[in-house]
Amino acid sequence: MTTPNKSYGRKTLHPTIKPRSLMDEQPNLTGVWQARIITLFPETFPNVLGASLTGKALQTGKWQLHTHDLRDYGKGKHRNVDDTPAGGGAGMVLRADVINAALLDTQSNAHGNWPILYMSPRGQRFDQKMAHDLSRCNGVTILCGRFEGVDERVLEHWNIKEVSLGDFVLTGGEIAAQAVVDASVRLLPDVLGNSESIIEESHSNGLLEHPQYTKPSIWEGREIPSILLSGNHGEIAIWRQKMSKLITKERRPDLWKIRNTKSTRTDN
Ligand code: SAH
Numbered sequence: 001m002t003t004p005n006k007s008y009g010r011k012t013l014h015p016t017i018k019p020r021s022l023m024d025e026q027p028n029l030t031g032v033w034q035a036r037i038i039t040l041f042p043e044t045f046p047n048v049l050g051a052s053l054t055g056k057a058l059q060t061g062k063w064q065l066h067t068h069d070l071r072d073y074g075k076g077k078h079r080n081v082d083d084t085p086a087g088g089g090a091g092m093v094l095r096a097d098v099i100n101a102a103l104l105d106t107q108s109n110a111h112g113n114w115p116i117l118y119m120s121p122r123g124q125r126f127d128q129k130m131a132h133d134l135s136r137c138n139g140v141t142i143l144c145g146r147f148e149g150v151d152e153r154v155l156e157h158w159n160i161k162e163v164s165l166g167d168f169v170l171t172g173g174e175i176a177a178q179a180v181v182d183a184s185v186r187l188l189p190d191v192l193g194n195s196e197s198i199i200e201e202s203h204s205n206g207l208l209e210h211p212q213y214t215k216p217s218i219w220e221g222r223e224i225p226s227i228l229l230s231g232n233h234g235e236i237a238i239w240r241q242k243m244s245k246l247i248t249k250e251r252r253p254d255l256w257k258i259r260n261t262k263s264t265r266t267d268n
Helices: 052-059 096-108 128-135 152-157 174-185 196-200 233-251 253-262
Strands: 006-008 033-039 063-069 116-125 139-144 161-164
Touching (some): 033 174, 052 063, 096 116, 096 139, 096 152, 116 174, 128 174, 161 174, 233 253
Parallel strands (some): 033 063, 033 139, 116 139, 116 161
Antiparallel strands (some): 006 063
16 A cells, blocks of 8 residues: 655645545645655655744645655556666666656646756755745745666656755755755745844855854853843944854855855945
8 A cells, every 4th residue: 555645734634535545636725835745755744844833834824735655656566666777787766757657746736937856966056045936936846866866868858957955965855855845935925933034044145144142141151242232233233244244254255255246345
């Protein structure tokens, strides 16, 4: 028995007499951002996406999550999804025809601006700009690879964008997909409690964030910088901006350089 495709989030729960395997296709609510995930391990969702702010937003229907179990599209009695690499070599490759069948399903539910991503160490490095762009789409379909990856032809056929979490190799695309969805969902309107934190946080303006402190005011002999307790909001903003620049310059000279070439300002 295979795991049926599954939907998460309040607005996807409808009483139904259909078999569970046919249950996924609830009406697409226009205006609700959706993530459709193709994976061999649907039980690994929503995982951390079901917690805290993203989980609350999922429950209150600010976004929707649908998993499509790749096994359901597998071939033969054993629902095979993979085979040996053409040309030889180690491991197994996910079949183009199996992935294609899953994509026909996911994309029949897609509308408007809806990219398809394949999580892959060969892909473009995921960053905050990509998260912003995705949050402005109607939804996204994410293909999670396993084993040696997927047959190249299906990537070409569907014009799939490869996206990497970083220069390291994971066992599968699920953790990477969760990172991409998390970073995108928190930028949707009304998901974060305090929308100002989006404007100020690391990477939103090409800078890393300034240090943060909270109570107690003295801990292990260490004091909070006195300016932060002064109540002078103008001075606090200047201090934070200064620290932000200092930390970016020290830790990420690459970001600092980009910022300075873009900007004509000389106040560094
Ligand atoms: N043979 C492949 C690696 C396969 S790892 C290669 O050398 O490029 C198995 C799967 O894990 C991949 O198909 C991909 O979906 C996922 N994965 C591994 N590393 C990743 C990374 N850095 N970013 C995003 N996904 C990754």
